[in-house]
Amino acid sequence: MLDDAGNPRSSYAKLAQWLEDKPPNFLKRKSREAETIFRRLGITFAVYGAEEATERLIPFDPIPRVISPGEWRRLSAGIDQRVRALNAFLHDIYHRQEIIRAGRIPADLILQNEAFLPEMVGHDPARKVYAHIIGTDLVRVSENEFYVLEDNTRTPSGVSYMMENRETMMHLFPELFQSHRVAPVDRYPELLRQTLESVSPNQAKSDQTVVLLTPGIYNSAYFEHA
Structure with missing residues (x-):
């Protein structure tokens, strides 16, 4: 976010000012809110071989990476x-x-x-x-x-976490999306379906059926399957 002189880079200028204006513990409070949302929605992933827990919440960083x-x-x-x-x-x-x-x-x-x-x-x-x-x-x-x-x-799995992360960010920090032109990600499911339909063995059918196979609730990416 900052250059060698400690000044915000151009793409981070508005975000840096926004952070500067926030009171102490603001980000910690928002992180707890995000964790509550993730727990309610069940946004977890399994860790195979980890003794301390079989499921963990997806990590959430309230400071976005700007591209x-x-x-x-x-x-x-x-x-x-x-x-x-x-x-x-x-x-x-x-x-x-x-x-x-x-x-x-x-x-x-x-x-x-x-x-x-x-x-x-x-x-x-x-x-x-x-x-x-x-x-x-x-x-x-x-x-x-x-x-x-x-x-x-x-x-690979992971895109559902990205989409839920975006939804959470928009819920917690709507003002950031008002001051930045953020590229949307909500078309991903539609694009995925189009991709799968494009390789259907019967392109003449107008009512193609796409089937999802999942090992079940104990799979590490089950939230994504759901």
Whole structure:
């Protein structure tokens, strides 16, 4: 939020002033309110192997991370490129395996991997899309630089927590949304449904049915399934 001289960066100017005007313990009080909301809605995730608790509340930080429109355009283009590259990579290892033959990746790393499915070799999924939902974990390491920590391609969970976080922020801090033009996130379910319908085996049907499979209430991402 602050530069080396301790001054707010331009994208954080309004937020910094808003924080400056708030009384002591304001954020602690709002964090407790958020925790109450999360408990009421049951926004939790399971921690496998943790002895102290099987379920925890999703962590909530009342101070938002601001990503400017210019930053988001650059990030969005880069993420889009990664998603296309990952799907191209999956298509290659199940077809010509040129990346292996070129020596870019050792064959054993792919062929001996427990996630590799020999039954998929030569098979083309609908629209040649292997990963319909990809979670790219980003971290800001400097003012103008982001790193990708990992790409999650096996139907990653987490987007429901983001949506509930946004709802909670709008409830707790409506004035922030009045003073900032915040990009909406509420179209995600609609976009997800369109994505799944787009790979339906019968595109002629107007009443396609999308089915959600869940291991049940003891799964770590059950809140997302619900």
